[in-house]
Amino acid sequence: MTSSPAGRGRPRDERSGAAIIQAAAELVTENGYAATSIGAVAARARVGKDTIYRRWPGKPELVYEAVFTAADTADLPDTGTLEGDLTALVQSLVEEFSAPAAAAALPGLLSDFAATAELRATIRSRFLRPAKERLLVVFDRARMRGETSVNLPADLVLDTLAGAVFFHLGIIGEPPAPDLARRIAAMIAKGIEAR
Numbered sequence: 001m002t003s004s005p006a007g008r009g010r011p012r013d014e015r016s017g018a019a020i021i022q023a024a025a026e027l028v029t030e031n032g033y034a035a036t037s038i039g040a041v042a043a044r045a046r047v048g049k050d051t052i053y054r055r056w057p058g059k060p061e062l063v064y065e066a067v068f069t070a071a072d073t074a075d076l077p078d079t080g081t082l083e084g085d086l087t088a089l090v091q092s093l094v095e096e097f098s099a100p101a102a103a104a105a106l107p108g109l110l111s112d113f114a115a116t117a118e119l120r121a122t123i124r125s126r127f128l129r130p131a132k133e134r135l136l137v138v139f140d141r142a143r144m145r146g147e148t149s150v151n152l153p154a155d156l157v158l159d160t161l162a163g164a165v166f167f168h169l170g171i172i173g174e175p176p177a178p179d180l181a182r183r184i185a186a187m188i189a190k191g192i193e194a195r
Helices: 014-031 038-045 049-055 059-068 082-098 100-115 117-144 154-171 180-192
Strands: none
Touching (some): 014 038, 014 100, 059 117, 154 180
């Protein structure tokens, strides 16, 4: 998220931001996406609705950030191998998509995404692009170790990793096997290894 330029307005209270995120995740888990409102989040977080709207344009962006960005901010894995790093990345996605809040939020978010091109663009630019750029470090290290080629389509690889987890857990609704992350990572690593 971007912050206001220095010297303009009141400084942002990060505690209220954390309370808003927590309240949104809790309410989606308890009541579902459709029944969660900005007013209910504001009441639970003990902030005004204006405080929420200054940071998030609406409910979809708030819920997306509350439910689906933990993996984006976790420490980058550095296991020494591409397959090990990919396993750690996929495991964090598996945990995120397996959480009760994700199961409750996903159908409503998908409906909103399908209906609104502007929302898709916002999610791509505000959340997905920075997350992907951050993960390029994993592929840079793998390339330096000689595990992948220079012209690896890293964006497509990341889409494949996330897509496999999303489809398996979010669409089909399969509970994750204990070795799901390792199996997905092994297939991807084999497919993109330097030849």
